[in-house]
Amino acid sequence: MSLLDVSDLEAGYETGQILFGVDFEIEEGEAVGLLGRNGAGKTTTMRAIMGADLPRIIGGSIRYRDTELLETASYDRADLGISFVPEERQLFPRLTVAENIHIAASSADDPLPAEEMFDLFPELDAMRDRHAKNMSGGEQQMLAIARALVSNPELMLLDEPCEGLAPQIVERLEDVVARINEERGVTVLIVEQNVATAMSIADRHYILDEGRLVEEVTTDRLREDDELRQTHLGV
Amino acid sequence: MSAATLASTPDELPSVPWLIAGLALLAVVIVTLAVRPGLFISNLVGGLVYGMILMMIALGLSLILGLLGVVNFAHGALFMIGAYGAYQVVALFELPFWVALIAVPIGVGLIGVLMEVTVLRRLYGEDPLIGLLATFGIELMLEEATRAQWGGTPLSFDPPAVLRASVQVGFLEIATTRLFTAAVGAVVVVGLFLLMYRTDFGLSIRAGLQDQQMAEFLGIDIPKRFTIVFFLGTAIAGLSGVLRGAEVGMDLGMGMDFVILAFVVIVVGGLGSIFGSVVSALLIGVAVFVTPVMLRAVTTVTGLEWLYVSGIGGLMPFLVMIGVLLVRPRGLFGEEGLLE
Structure with missing residues (x-):
């Protein structure tokens, strides 16, 4: 049985339907990319998995192991072992670095020690008492990943973690996320506009186009098939 | 550039008008102390105690407004029910005041929970105006229910003997009810501070204030x-009602009076700041009680009778609010953009 099984998912906003029957599965321990152009429905899919207030779910199902997520409160999904690094990070701006990490740890059943997060990101160690709003974009992203990891999740969802960051930070984060997957065995689902980042982390990818799943490809094929990338991703 | 010039930025030195205003206030205080020392000090104490009551109501209101985004107009009615509840327990059930002090806030808190679960829960995320109207409706219902239960005439009950006494502090005699109210207020504010800033529960509330969805x-x-x-x-509103009831009794208008003043306290102190509400409530409490005495002293000394405005005390919260908002629209200690 797969870890996450999204089937025939339809969802949208007041302005209109975005997802028109999305199907995909993720096995335990995998790292999977969810790719597509702007507006293809990537973030909508992520938010549907996490149970955000919006999008509104129109139909379909999202199963996590034996649990139907669409019938589970958003705050109970975290307890199942799912953690989330949202687009724009959504740190608590007026909590300190240490508090941002502690709050995620304190609401988890079996958290990792906070110190492990500071070992992973020594930059954060030096700014434990700084408010999240006073950090650079790269530091904020590290904190967002640390906050998602400290709860010791089985599945980590990352929504464009490298957007707008300097190349050397991007490289660093790619390496950390790949290690979270390989060394800790955390299953990763990553949404990226930046195909290179997705390829460096994930082994296979689902491609969304206009709210429908159009391709399932391995990283090797994605790298080699210029036409595929051009058609669906525009790169 | 030397350190001295760096330090004398305009932010750090009071400007001339502020200096003049400060000196004028100081002069008036000195004059008042010279002319009516006893009245000044006793009104100062009275103002601080009144401020403590305002503070407790405002803290509850501010907590609810910050987290739930609901302007809970019914908060005043719950304060009033706290006072009438104490009357019920002490005067009608003839139970000790201390029972009322514990049981009534819990009862009022449960009425609050009932309100939240049945009405307000449906309004989160809606236009704040809808929450305001709904809670205004609840306020009116609770007020009429109070009238039906206890009648329209003001009531009072006898607090226990220990709270009817007074203690001598220097040349000043202070009623023990006032000291008790001040002490309970201090316990509430310290307790709330510890809860919010020293516990995981408080951390989760603060996180929820900043980004509810992410907290979930x-x-x-x-x-x-x-x-x-x-x-x-x-429950804190109920507790302040019990204390107010013990000190001055209760009437049907008290809820509306105090909820409006509590809003003023929140606006002046800055939404989202416990410290701001405390400072602002005490400031406003003192302004209400001390301004008339100060003006009276000034007219006595100068002979300018027109300087004395009768009813100035009741105007002070609003004058303070206008003054603070003109200078600092987010309130004294408000965090930027909390309600935006």
């Missing part, structure tokens, strides 16, 4: 936290 993504049961916060906020 981390596994925090926000709806349950809302209910607990509502209980706390309204």
Whole structure:
């Protein structure tokens, strides 16, 4: 049985339907990319998995192991072992670095020690008492990943973690996320506009186009098939 | 550039008008102390105690407004029910005041929870105006229910003997009810501070204030936290009602009077700041009580009778609010953009 099984998912906003029957599965321990152009429905899919207030779910199902997520409160999904690094990070701006990490740890059943997060990101160690709003974009992203990891999740969802960051930070984060997957065995689902980042982390990818799943490809094929990338991703 | 020039930025030195205003205030205080020392000090104490009551109501209101985004107009009615509840327990059930002090806030908190679960829960995320109208409706219902239960005439009950006494502090005699109110207020504010800033529960509330959705993504049961916060906020309103009832009695207008003043306290102190509400409530409490005495002293000394404005005390909260908002629209200690 797969870890996450999204089937025939339809969802949208007041302005209109975005997802028109999305199907995909993720096995335990995998790292999977969810790719597509702007507006293809990537973030909508992520938010549907996490149970955000919006999008509104129109139909379909999202199963996590034996649990139907669409019938589970958003705050109970975290307890199942799912953690989330949202687009724009959504740190608590007026909590300190240490508090941002502690709050995620304190609401988890079996958290990792906070110190492990500071070992992973020594930059954060030096700014434990700084408010999240006073950090650079790269530091904020590290904190967002640390906050998602400290709860010791089985599945980590990352929504464009490298957007707008300097190349050397991007490289660093790619390496950390790949290690979270390989060394800790955390299953990763990553949404990226930046195909290179997705390829460096994930082994296979689902491609969304206009709210429908159009391709399932391995990283090797994605790298080699210029036409595929051009058609669906525009790169 | 030397350190001295760096330090003398305009932010750090009071400007001339501020200096003049400060000196004028100081002069008036000195004049008042010279002319009517006893009245000044006793009104100062009275103002601080009144400020403590305002503070407790404002803290509950501010907590609910910050987390739930609901302007709970019914907060005043819950304060009033706290006072009438104490009357019920002490005068009608003839139970000790201390029973009322514990049981009434819990009862009022439960009424608050009932309100939250049945009405307000449906309004989160809606236009704040809808919450305001709904709670205004609840305020009116509770007020009429109070009239039906206890009648329209003002009531009072006898507090226990220990709270009817007074203690001598220097040349000043202070009623023990006032000291008790001040002490309970201090316990509430310290307790609330410790809860919010020293516990995981408080951390989760502060996180929820900043980004509710993300707090839920981390596994925090926000709806349950809302209910607990509502209980706390309204129970504190009930507690202040009991204290106010013991000091001056109760009437049907007290809820509306105090809820409006509590809003003023929040606006002046800055939404989201416990410290701001405390400072602002004490400031406003003192302004209400001390301004008339000061003006009276000034007219006595100068002979300018027109300087004395009768009823100036009741105007002070609004004058303070206008003054603060003109200078600092987010309030004294408000965090930028909390309600935006």
